[in-house]
Amino acid sequence: MNSLTLFTRLVAASLSGQARHPASALMRTLGQFLATGIEVVAVWALFHRFGEVQGWTLGEVAVFYGLVNCMFAIADALGRGFDVLGTEFLRTGAFDRLLLRPRPLALQLMGHDFRISRLGRLLQGVLVLAFGTTQTGLAWTPDTVAVALFALAGGVALFLGILVLQGTLSFWTVESLEIANVLTYGGVQAAQFPLALYAQWFRHVLTFIVPLACVAYYPVLAILGKADPLGAPGWVGWVSPLAGFVFLAAAFGAWRFGLRHYASTGS
Numbered sequence: 001m002n003s004l005t006l007f008t009r010l011v012a013a014s015l016s017g018q019a020r021h022p023a024s025a026l027m028r029t030l031g032q033f034l035a036t037g038i039e040v041v042a043v044w045a046l047f048h049r050f051g052e053v054q055g056w057t058l059g060e061v062a063v064f065y066g067l068v069n070c071m072f073a074i075a076d077a078l079g080r081g082f083d084v085l086g087t088e089f090l091r092t093g094a095f096d097r098l099l100l101r102p103r104p105l106a107l108q109l110m111g112h113d114f115r116i117s118r119l120g121r122l123l124q125g126v127l128v129l130a131f132g133t134t135q136t137g138l139a140w141t142p143d144t145v146a147v148a149l150f151a152l153a154g155g156v157a158l159f160l161g162i163l164v165l166q167g168t169l170s171f172w173t174v175e176s177l178e179i180a181n182v183l184t185y186g187g188v189q190a191a192q193f194p195l196a197l198y199a200q201w202f203r204h205v206l207t208f209i210v211p212l213a214c215v216a217y218y219p220v221l222a223i224l225g226k227a228d229p230l231g232a233p234g235w236v237g238w239v240s241p242l243a244g245f246v247f248l249a250a251a252f253g254a255w256r257f258g259l260r261h262y263a264s265t266g267s
Contacts (some may be wrong), residue, residue: 002103003103003104003107005234006103006107006108006111007107007110007111008111009111009112010107010108010111010112011111011114012115013070013111014111014112014113015101015114018116018239019116019255020240025116025117028116028120029116029117029119030120031120031205032116032117032119032120032121032124033120033121033123033124034095035120035126036069036120036121037124039065039189039192040065040124040128043058043061043192044058045064049094049181053197054163054196054197054229055229056193056194056196056197057135057136058134058135059131059132059134059136060132060136060220060224061132061192061193061194062128062129062131062132062135062193062216062228063127063129063132063133063136063138063220063223063224064191064192064193064194064220065125065132065192066067066125066126066127066128066129066130066132066133067125067129067130067148067152067155067216067219067220068127068133068155068191068192068216069121069122069124069126069128069153069188069192069244070122070125070126070129070152070155070247071151071152071155071158071159071216072121072155072158072159072184073118073119073121073122073125074118074122074152075156075157075158075159075160075163076118076121076159076163076184077114077115077118077157078110078112078114078116078156078160079159079160079163079164079167080112080113080114080115081108081109081110081112081113081167082164082166082167083163083166083167084110084113084166085109085170086167086170086173087206090166090170090171091225093264095262096264102177104253105159105259106164106255110165111116112155117241125145129154136224138223138224140210144223147219147222147223147237147238148219148223149221150219150238150241151215151216151219151220151241153213153241153244153245154215154219154240154241154244155215155216155241155244156181156244157182157242157244157245157247157248158210158211158212158214158215158243158247158248159187159188160248160251161244161248161250161251161252162180162183162184162187162210162251163184164248164251164252164254164255165180165251165254165255166180166183166184167255168251168254168255168258169258171258171259171261171262172230172258172261182260183210186214187210187235190202190206190212191206191212191213191215191216192218194217194220194265195207195213195217195230196228196229196230203230210247211240211243211244211246211247213240214241214242214243214244215240215241215243217242218232218236218237218240219237219238219241220237221237221239222236222237222238223235223237
C-alpha cells in the first residue's frame with residue numbers, strides 16, 4: 001500500500017505540474033491526437049485503394065489499430081521515466097538521489113513524468129476501435145470484453161517492458177539509443193496489422209522474440225471470432241497475452257542486472 005500511495009502521489013504531482021500550464025498540456029494532447037491521426041488516414045487510404053488486403057477488411061484492421069494504440073498510450077505514459085533515464089537522471093547524477101530513497105526505484109521512475117498528452121493517442125485509439133466495432137458489426141459480449149481487457153493489460157506490460165529495456169541500456173550508453181524506437185514505435189506500427197500479412201521470419205520475431213502477436217493478433221482474432229489463416233487454434237488468443245507479462249518480468253530481470261553494474265556518475 002505504501003508503494004501504491006507513493007506512485008499515486010508522484011503521478012498526482014506530475015499531473016499537477018502540467019495543469020499549471022493548461023494551454024501547453026492541451027496543445028500537446030491535441031498534437032498527439034493529430035500526429036497519430038495521420039497514421040489512420042494512411043491505413044484508410046490503403047484500404048480505399050485496394051479494398052480487402054488478403055481477406056482482411058478495414059474494420060478488422062481498425063480493431064487491431066485501436067487496441068494496439070491504447071496499449072502503447074498507457075505504457076508510454078507509465079514508462080516515460082525509463083525513456084529519459086540517461087539524459088535526465090544518469091548524466092545529471094539525479095539517479096543517485098533516487099537510489100537513496102527507501103522506495104521501489106521502478107515506481108519512482110514510472111511516476112516521474114506521467115504525460116497527460118498521451119491521452120491524445122489513447123482517445124484516438126478508442127475512437128478507431130469504436131469505428132472498427134461499427135464496421136465489423138462486432139458484438140461486445142462479456143467474453144470478448146474479458147479478452148480485450150486481458151490483451152490490453154498484456155500489451156501495456158509488453159510495451160512497458162520494452163521501455164524498461166531501453167532504460168537498462170542507458171547504464172552502459174548513458175544516452176538513450178534511438179535504435180530502441182524500432183521496438184517501441186516500430187512495434188506499434190507492426191502490431192497494427194494482422195500477423196498473417198508478414199513474411200514468416202518476421203512473424204517468428206513478433207511471436208517468439210518480441211511477442212507483439214501474442215498481445216494483439218491472437219486476442220483480436222478471438223474477439224472477432226475469426227479463424228487464424230496461419231492455423232493457430234482459437235484458444236490461443238485467450239492465453240497468449242500472458243506473454244506480455246513474461247516479457248515484462250524478463251525486462252525487469254535485465255534491469256536488476258544493469259542496476260547492479262551501475263557505478264554512479266562520479267566514478
